[in-house]
Amino acid sequence: xxxxxxxxxxxxxxxxxxxxxxxxxxxxxxxxxxxxxxxxxxxxxxxxxxxxxxxxxxxxxxxxxxxxxxxxxxxxxxxxxxxxxxxxxxxxxxxxxxxxxxxxxxxxxxxxxxxxxxxxxxxxxxxxxxxxxxxxxxxxxxxxxxxxxxxxxxxxxxxxxxxxxxxxxxxxxxxxxxxxxxxxxxxxxxxxxxxxxxxxxxxxxxxxxxxxxxxxxxxxxxxxxxxxxxxxxxxxxxxxxxxxxxxxxxxxxxxxxxxxxxxxxxxxxxxxxxxxxxxxxxxxxxxxxxxxxxxxxxxxxxxxxxxxxxxxxxxxxxxxxxxxxxxxxxxxxxxxxxxxxxxxxxxxxxxxxxxxxxxxxxxxxxxxxx
Numbered sequence: 001x002x003x004x005x006x007x008x009x010x011x012x013x014x015x016x017x018x019x020x021x022x023x024x025x026x027x028x029x030x031x032x033x034x035x036x037x038x039x040x041x042x043x044x045x046x047x048x049x050x051x052x053x054x055x056x057x058x059x060x061x062x063x064x065x066x067x068x069x070x071x072x073x074x075x076x077x078x079x080x081x082x083x084x085x086x087x088x089x090x091x092x093x094x095x096x097x098x099x100x101x102x103x104x105x106x107x108x109x110x111x112x113x114x115x116x117x118x119x120x121x122x123x124x125x126x127x128x129x130x131x132x133x134x135x136x137x138x139x140x141x142x143x144x145x146x147x148x149x150x151x152x153x154x155x156x157x158x159x160x161x162x163x164x165x166x167x168x169x170x171x172x173x174x175x176x177x178x179x180x181x182x183x184x185x186x187x188x189x190x191x192x193x194x195x196x197x198x199x200x201x202x203x204x205x206x207x208x209x210x211x212x213x214x215x216x217x218x219x220x221x222x223x224x225x226x227x228x229x230x231x232x233x234x235x236x237x238x239x240x241x242x243x244x245x246x247x248x249x250x251x252x253x254x255x256x257x258x259x260x261x262x263x264x265x266x267x268x269x270x271x272x273x274x275x276x277x278x279x280x281x282x283x284x285x286x287x288x289x290x291x292x293x294x295x296x297x298x299x300x301x302x303x304x305x306x307x308x309x310x311x312x313x314x315x316x317x318x319x320x321x322x323x324x325x326x327x328x329x330x331x332x333x334x335x336x337x338x339x340x341x342x343x344x345x346x347x348x349x350x351x352x353x354x355x356x357x358x359x360x361x362x363x364x365x366x367x368x369x370x
Contacts, residue, residue: 078102
């Protein structure tokens, strides 16, 4: 399949899908798919994709997915992918949909929420609508637009002001073996109110080696003094394409520590965009990637220093073998008036074979507000 054929397949899937029940969400989806139709899929002629080809996706006639059918979706099959003791909060998503009987919510502060985003749309739509509206408007790239158009479920976590979730929470996204390639577009929303704390682990794993697309979006809002310890683990199937985005908005004196570890997947691209919107915000990004064979991993980060006296750190390391390819693109933007910005980037890699390659691009620049 070509890029155009793949684009047309997504457009056809949207046209034949069931419209959202809520008018405002239905309109958001229509605008998102229109943006995708206008832009199409990126190619290596696009600057931000110049080192990463989407040929593995074009070779996969992926469908939107969203059904729960699959083999091996039982507690015993989940055991190898569970992190931490049984006392942790754990939300399990099977082929993109929340499964309550496989999930556990052990502890929740008063006024907080840990559960399915799709269910929150039914029980508390007005609480999530402002975030979904803002996120849809910011989904300017092709896969962000696809996610806004197709997402069916994901996690919604809200930690109230002053609360601290004592043990980490795991979000387990499990892809099961399917007869035909499929696509899952999960969307998760994490909101930490003033002076709250949370540790969060996102795991993307697979049972079987079927080809599929994971197009995952996680949106994070950190209010003043909030502290999020975030981990993302990618153990996708051998034939999978994983396109993951994490978008963060930080307010005064908030803290983010986010680490990504990737081992699985045919093509993995992880994007992190953080807006440090107030004085004292701190963002620390790190990652480890171990790949071999013909795997390809692409890390793309943008940290936007909007306000003065904010701090950012980036440290990414990779180990490559066989004919694996790796890309790291780290960009720091310093806005006018962001005096006292403290930013640093480091990328180190180990190539274990003559056939492996790594390309790195680190940049820092001032930018005028338009």
